[in-house]
Amino acid sequence: MCHLPTPKKMASPRTFTFLCGLLAANLVGATLSPPAVLSLGPEVIKQRLTQKLKDHDAINTLQQLPLFSAMKKESAGNMFSSLVQSILKHIIWLKVTSASILQLQVQPLNDGRELMVNVPLDMVAGFNTPLVKTIVELHMEVESQAIIHVETGERDHTRLVLSDCSNTRGRLRITLLHKLSFLLNSLADKVISLLVPALPKLVKSKLCPVIKAAFEDMRADLVNLTKVPVSLNSDHLEFDFMSPAIEHSVVHLILGAKLVDSEGKVTKLFNDSVDSLNLPSLYHTPFSLTMRKDVVNAVVAALLPPEELMVLLDYVLPETAHCLKSSIKVISEKAANRLGPTQIVKILTQETTELLVDQGNAKVAQLIILEVFATNEAYRPLFTLGIEATSEAQFYTRGDLLMINFNQISSDRIHLLNSAIGLFNPELLKDITTKILASVLLPNENGKLRSGISVSMVKALGFEAASWSLTEVSGVKHTVAGRAQGWEVGAALQPWPF
Numbered sequence: 001m002c003h004l005p006t007p008k009k010m011a012s013p014r015t016f017t018f019l020c021g022l023l024a025a026n027l028v029g030a031t032l033s034p035p036a037v038l039s040l041g042p043e044v045i046k047q048r049l050t051q052k053l054k055d056h057d058a059i060n061t062l063q064q065l066p067l068f069s070a071m072k073k074e075s076a077g078n079m080f081s082s083l084v085q086s087i088l089k090h091i092i093w094l095k096v097t098s099a100s101i102l103q104l105q106v107q108p109l110n111d112g113r114e115l116m117v118n119v120p121l122d123m124v125a126g127f128n129t130p131l132v133k134t135i136v137e138l139h140m141e142v143e144s145q146a147i148i149h150v151e152t153g154e155r156d157h158t159r160l161v162l163s164d165c166s167n168t169r170g171r172l173r174i175t176l177l178h179k180l181s182f183l184l185n186s187l188a189d190k191v192i193s194l195l196v197p198a199l200p201k202l203v204k205s206k207l208c209p210v211i212k213a214a215f216e217d218m219r220a221d222l223v224n225l226t227k228v229p230v231s232l233n234s235d236h237l238e239f240d241f242m243s244p245a246i247e248h249s250v251v252h253l254i255l256g257a258k259l260v261d262s263e264g265k266v267t268k269l270f271n272d273s274v275d276s277l278n279l280p281s282l283y284h285t286p287f288s289l290t291m292r293k294d295v296v297n298a299v300v301a302a303l304l305p306p307e308e309l310m311v312l313l314d315y316v317l318p319e320t321a322h323c324l325k326s327s328i329k330v331i332s333e334k335a336a337n338r339l340g341p342t343q344i345v346k347i348l349t350q351e352t353t354e355l356l357v358d359q360g361n362a363k364v365a366q367l368i369i370l371e372v373f374a375t376n377e378a379y380r381p382l383f384t385l386g387i388e389a390t391s392e393a394q395f396y397t398r399g400d401l402l403m404i405n406f407n408q409i410s411s412d413r414i415h416l417l418n419s420a421i422g423l424f425n426p427e428l429l430k431d432i433t434t435k436i437l438a439s440v441l442l443p444n445e446n447g448k449l450r451s452g453i454s455v456s457m458v459k460a461l462g463f464e465a466a467s468w469s470l471t472e473v474s475g476v477k478h479t480v481a482g483r484a485q486g487w488e489v490g491a492a493l494q495p496w497p498f
Contacts, residue, residue, distance in 0.1 A: 401452035
C-alpha cells in the first residue's frame with residue numbers, strides 16, 4: 001500500500017527586531033496607491049542628521065565662533081558703550097575652548113505633518129585678562145531649532161525642506177564655570193551680560209547654514225538609498241523617487257518601481273499614480289519599506305520564472321513512481337501497465353505566481369501543468385492536469401538578506417485538460433500529484449530562492465542584522481476602507497550585536 005505523508009503545520013515566525021509584512025486582502029483602487037513607500041521615523045531622521053552634522057564638522061564651526069567681535073558689535077549701540085569699552089579693554093582674548101552637540105530631538109509639529117528639530121549645544125568659553133593669569137571659563141548652553149516640512153513648488157513639485165532655523169527661546173544659559181575673586185566674578189558678569197544677546201545671533205548666523213547643509217546631504221543620501229537596485233537573480237527591481245510626504249511624524253518617500261532585465265531593459269513599469277495615497281504605519285519601528293501587491297507578485301515571478309521540469313520518475317523517485325502507478329491503476333489498469341521504467345513526469349510552471357496571507361501564514365499560489373508520459377519515447381502524454389497549488393512561505397534572515405523558503409505544497413484544485421486514457425475524475429490523483437510536486441517542484445524552487453534578497457538599506461541605515469515576521473495591516477484609502485496588500489519591511493531601534 002502506498003502511504004502519502006500528512007503535511008505538518010508550519011510554525012508562524014514571531015516578531016523580532018525586523019518586521020516583514022505580507023498584507024493579504026484586496027484594496028479597492030489599489031493601483032492608485034504608490035508602488036512603494038520608504039517610511040522613516042523620527043529616530044532615523046535624528047540619527048542621520050546627527051551623523052551629517054559630524055560630517056560637516058559642526059563642532060569646529062562652534063569652536064571658531066568669533067565671540068569677542070560679536071560681543072563688541074553687540075555693544076556698539078549700547079547707551080553705556082563707553083563703560084562697555086572699558087570692560088572690553090580688560091579682555092585679551094575670548095574664544096570657545098570646547099564644544100559639543102548633545103542628543104538631537106525630533107518632535108512632531110502641526111498635527112504630525114511637520115517635524116521640529118532641536119539641536120542642543122554645550123560649550124565652554126574662556127577669556128584672559130591682565131588682572132589674573134588664570135583663564136576665566138564660562139559655561140554656555142544654547143539650542144538651535146528648525147522645521148522639516150514638505151514644500152510645494154512649481155507644477156506642484158514637492159520636496160522635503162528644512163526652514164525657520166533659529167534659536168529656542170528660553171534655552172539660553174551662560175554661567176561662570178568656577179568662582180574666582182570678587183573682581184573677576186564682577187568682570188565675568190559683565191562679559192556674560194554682553195554675550196547673552198550676542199550668542200544666539202552668532203549661533204544662528206554661523207551654525208544654521210551648517211545645519212541646513214547637513215540636512216540637504218541627508219536628504220540626498222536617503223533618496224540615493226532608494227535607487228540602489230534590488231537583485232532578483234538576473235533581473236533587478238529599481239525604485240524612482242517621486243515625492244515626499246509627512247504624516248503622523250513619519251517621513252514617507254513615495255517611490256515608483258520597475259523591473260529591469262540583465263541587459264538594462266525595462267520589462268515591467270508599475271503604475272506610479274499618487275492621486276490617492278495609502279501610507280503605511282511604522283508600528284513602533286524606525287523605518288519600513290512597503291511595496292504594493294503587484295510589485296510583490298512581480299518580485300516573486302522574477303525569482304521563480306516559468307520553467308519546464310522533466311523527471312525520469314522510476315530512476316529518481318522509485319517509491320513515488322510506484323505510488324503513481326497504483327493511483328493510475330484505480331482509473332485504468334491498462335494505462336497503469338503501460339508505464340515503463342523510463343516513464344517521464346513533466347511539470348510546467350506558469351507566470352501567475354501570487355503571494356497571499358491565509359490566517360496569519362504566508363502562502364504562494366501557482367498554476368501548474370503536469371503531464372505523465374508512459375516512456376521516454378512517448379510523444380503524447382497519458383493525461384495532462386492543470387493544478388492550482390499553494391505552498392507555505394517561510395521568511396527568515398541572514399544579516400541583511402531576506403530568505404524565502406517554501407514548505408509543503410497542496411493541490412487545491414485539479415482540472416483534467418487532456419486525456420488519452422478516457423475521462424476520469426482528476427481528484428483521484430490529488431494525493432500523488434501533491435507528492436510529486438513536493439518531491440520535484442519544491443526543491444527546485446527553494447534552490448532558486450536560496451541566494452535570498454539583499455536589502456542593502458538595512459546596513460545603510462546603520463543596522464547589521466534583523467528578524468522578519470508576518471503581519472496583517474489595516475489600511476484606509478480616503479473614504480474606502482480596506483486592507484492594503486503588499487510587502488512591508490521595517491527595523492527596530494537597535495541592530496543585533498555581533
